[in-house]
Amino acid sequence: MLKRMQKMYLALFIILICLPRFLCLIFEKYIDSANYENRIPAEKPAFHIDTFKDYPSEYEAYFNDNLPFRNVLISLNSWVNYCVFKSSSSERVILGKNKWLFYGDTNDGNSIADYEGTNAFSDEEIQAMKDVCRSTQNRLEEMGIQLAIVIPPNKERVYSEYMPDCYTFKESSRTDLMIEELKNEDIHVIDLKNDLLNRKSDYPLYYPYDTHWNQLGAYVGACSILNSWGYPTEDLSELTILSAAKRGGDLANMLNLSNLVFDDGAEYSIQESYSGDGTQLSDGFLYFKNPDAPIAKTVFLLGDSFREAMKPALCKYFSDVYIVPRGSYTYTMLEQAGPDYMIVEYVERCSDALIGMESIVFEK
C-alpha cells in the first residue's frame, strides 16, 4: 500500500474512531443534542461489587444514550433510509402514500391488526365488555352522572387511502363489531368512525406525521358526543379555522426526522374555541372554567392522549370541564368534580382495555 494511502486510512481511524468524543466537545454548541425520545436518558452507573454483573449493560445503555453526534447520526441514518431507499428506519413506523406515516407497533395495541381485521374479540370478551360497560353506566347513573364511551378510530382506518397497498383493509374492525354489540345493550357508546369519514374530505382531521387526531378531528368527535346527549353544536363550516406551521409529530419523532423531512405539517385550531389555560388540580388533572359556555354543566373526561385535542371543543360548550389522563386518575377526582357527564375515551387500538373500565373508574 502506498504511504499516502496508509496515512489516509490512519487519519480515517483517528478521526472517525478515536476523536469523535473530543470533536463533539469542541463543537458542542453547534450540535443538536435535544431529547426527542420522550424518555430520560440512561444515567452513568456507579460500579458496585454487589451488582457488577449489571454494570456492563447499564454502562452500555448510558454510552449509547450519550454517543457523540448522536442526533446527527440518527437523523442521517433515517434520512438515507427514507429519501434514498424509501424505507422506514423504525419498525414501529410505516411509510404511507403521500408522505403519510402510520403506526406499526404491535406492543402498543395493534393498529395494523385492527386495519386488517386479524384480531377479533372472542364472544367471552364481548360479553365481559358488555357487562363492564353496563355496570359502569348504571353505577354512574346512580351517582347522577351520564356516561359516554368514546372510541376514536385509529388513523389507519380513517385515512386508509394513504396506507401502503401491501396491507389489506377490512371495512369492519373488531371495535366496530364491539360498538354495535354495546349499542344493542343500550350502552351509551359513540361511534365516531362514520362521522369522521364523512368530514375528512372537507377538513384534515388527523396529523399526517402523528398518530393522533388534530383539533378539527377532536371537534367532530366532541360534537358527536354532545349531539348524542341532545345538545346542538356548530358545524366546522360555521367556525373560523386557523392554521399554523407544525414540525413533525410522534411518528416523525420515531424516525428522528421531525426537523428534516417532516417539518412541513400544520396545526389547526378553531378561533371560537375556548383558549383558557385552566387550573392544574394535581398531576395531570386539569380543570377549566368557561362562564360563557352555553351548557352550564360539568363534564369529566377520562382518557388517553387523544383526550388532549378534545379540550378546546369541550370547554367551548361546557361551563366546567375536568380532564385527566387514565394513568393519573383516582376515584376521588370524580367525587371531587361531581360532574353531570363523564366521557371515558379509549383509542381504537387499545379498545380491548375497555374490559378494565369499571375497576379504573371506581378504584379508590
Added chain:
Amino acid sequence: MVFSSSIFLWLFLPVVFVLNYFIQPKYSNAFLLLASLVFYAWGEPYLVFLMMISIVVNWIVGKGIERYRSFGRVILIAGVIFNLSILGYYKYAAFGVSIVNSVLGKEVMPVPDIALPIGISFFTFQAISYIADVYKGETGAQARLINVALYISFFPQLIAGPIVKYRDINRQIENRRMTSEGIAIGFRRFIYGLAKKVLLSNVLGKTADTLFAMDMGTINSKMAWCASLLYTFQIYYDFSGYSDMAIGLGKMFGFDIPENFNYPYLAKTVGEFWRKWHISLGSWFREYVYIPLGGNRKGSIRTYINLGIVFFLTGLWHGANYTFIIWGLYHGFFSIIERKGLQKILDKSKVISHVYLLFVVNLGWVIFRIDNLKDGLFFIRKMLMPWMYTGGEYASLWKYANGMTIFVLCCSVLGMGVIQKYMPEKIRKAWKFSLPEFVYCSLLLLACIAAMAGNTYNPFIYFNF
C-alpha cells in the same frame, strides 16, 4: 461486547489501540491479555473465570506433555477430556439430559438450565489445538502463561473465530510490530467486515427473522423461499463479516490471522464449499479428527465413515439441537455422494454445479435456522412443492421487506464473489488501496456508524419520565 457495537468502536478499540501503540513492546502481551479479559468479562462477568481456569489448565497440560514425554499421550488425553468436559457440560448437558428423558419416556432428571458461555466452542478448540500441537511436536510448550493466555483469549478472534492454530501465531505472540501499513491494511479490512455485518447481514436478518418467526401455517411457498434466501446471505455476511473484522483487528495489532472464508457460494460442490466456508473449523476437524481417524487412507468405506463422523461433529459443534446434527449429516451425505460419482457429473457443467451447490446449501440453512426439525421439514416441503402452498398474498411480503432490503439483497448477491470473479484483474488491482476505494470505505464506515447510532434510538410515543 461485540465489534458492531458503539462501545467497542468508540471506547474499547481506540483506548486499547492507542495504549498498546505507546506502551513498551515487552508489556504488550500482558496488556492485550488484560484487554481481552475485560472484553470477555463485559459479556460474561462470572464465566470469564472459567476461561481463565481453562487457560491455566491447558498451559499446565502443555508444559506437562513437553516435560513428561513418555506420558505425553496420557496427559494429552486428560487435557482433551478436561476441555471437552467443560464444553460438554455448558453446551450439551441440557441436550443430553433431554435425550435421555426422551428415550426413557419420562423425566429421569430435570433438564438443567445452564448458561452457555460466549465463545466456549472457539476457545475450547483453540486450547485443544495448542496441547495437541505440543504433543505432536509441531510447537514447543509455551513457557510463559501470559502468552498462552493471549493466544486463547485474544479478543479479535475470541468469541467467533477464526480458530487459530497455535503454531500459526506463536512467533507473532513473541515478536511482532505494529506498523503503519499493518494498521492501515487491518483497518480497511475491519471496515469491510463491519459493513458486511451492519449494512448487509443485519438488514437481511430483520426480514428473515420476521418471516421465520411467523406461524408455519401462514407462510406460502414464495415467502419460504424468500426467507431461506435472505438467511443464506444473512449468515454468510454475519459470519464472514465477523471474520473480516477479526482478521483486520489482528492485523492492526501486528498479528496475521488466517483467512476463514473464500467466497464459499462460488463453490461447485459441497466438498469445495467446506474448503471455503469457515476454513479454520474445517481445518481443525481435518487435522484433529479426520486424519487421526485415518482420513481417506483406509479404503472408501472407512473414508465415508470418517466423513460422516466429521460432519456429525461439525453439526454438533454448531449447537446442541437435532437440527444442527441433521444439518451436519446433510452436508456429509452430499460430500459422500459427490465422492461416489456425483462430482464427475457436476464437473461437466459449471452452471449446473453452481446451481446444485446453492440449492443444497440454501436448503441446508433452513434446517440450521429453524428451531425444530418438524417445522424445518414442513418449511422445506413448502419450498419444494410450491404448487401446494400458494395461499396468502404475495404482495404481503412488502410488509416485511422494503426498498432497502431489495437493494441490500442485490448487493449481497454481487458481493458473494460475483464481482470479484468477473471483474477484470486490471481493474481489481487498480481498485485495491486506491483513492476511490478509500472514499468508498470512508462512506461505508460512516454509514455503519450512522446505522449503529440508529439502533440506539429508542423513542417512546408518550412521555415516559
